[in-house]
Amino acid sequence: MEKKELRHHVLQKRNALSQEQRERFSRQACHELLQCDRLSQAKVVMAFHPFGEELDILPFLEEARERGVEIWLPLTVPSQRRLVPYRYDGPQMLKQGVYGIWEPNPDLAEEGDCSRLDAILVPGVAFDRRGGRMGYGGGYYDRFLAALQHRPFLVGICFSIQVVDQVPMEPHDIRLDALVTEKGFYHS
Known part of the structure; x- marks a missing residue:
């Protein structure tokens, strides 16, 4: 029940942000992402297409692509409960997925x-x-993370109001290396 209550509480706070706050905080977080040395040295970065009230990382994705970084987005396969990454070449290769999230169209994208x-x-x-x-x-x-053969640099992305003292963790949960909010970049 602890996870369910925390999830509800944090989503309620996130959904209460105004559109202006969400846009301003998203710009600030994208700036923080672009300043990160580990990310600027990366050649291949898997990201996500923001959904609903999530922090908008699309400006970071476009700037990273302009800098020559290969960006991948995940396709959700609910029948197998897994993610499959595909190369992101712009919004023209996206389709709306089963959860309403914009995802790569496998007919138009190359699997990563x-x-x-x-x-x-x-x-x-x-x-x-x-x-x-x-x-x-x-x-x-x-x-997805547990199945990887090597561990890439794992960065959580969120608004600062989504940061809590301690997230309840289970043995199968994967810890991240860093966290980015509109207030800065934090190494774990």
């Missing part, structure tokens, strides 16, 4: 080779500064 991943930007509901992350409850990212 996970051994090439340098970094992954990870969405979620709540985070702590020790690398804890609580997602939306489907376990997609934890399964």
Whole structure:
């Protein structure tokens, strides 16, 4: 019940942000992402397309692509409860997925080779500064991250109001290396 209550509480706070706050905080967080040395050295970064009231990282994705970084976005495969990364070449190759999230259209996109991943930007509901992350409850990212043969640099992305003292962690949960909010970049 602890996770369910925390998820509800944090989403309620996030949804209460005004559109102006969400846009301003998203710009500030994208600036922080662009200043990160580990991300600026990365050649291949898996990210996510923001959904609903999530922090908007699209400006970071476009700037990173202009700088020559290969960006990948995940396709959700609910029947297998897994994520499959595809190269992102712009909004023209996206389709609305099963959860309403914009995802790569496999007919228009090239599947990514996970051994090439340098970094992954990870969405979620709540985070702590020790690398804890609580997602939306489907376990997609934890399964994806656990299956990787090597560990890329893992960065949580959220508004500062989504940072809590401690996220309840289970043995299968993967800790992140860093966290970015509109207030800065924090290493775990």
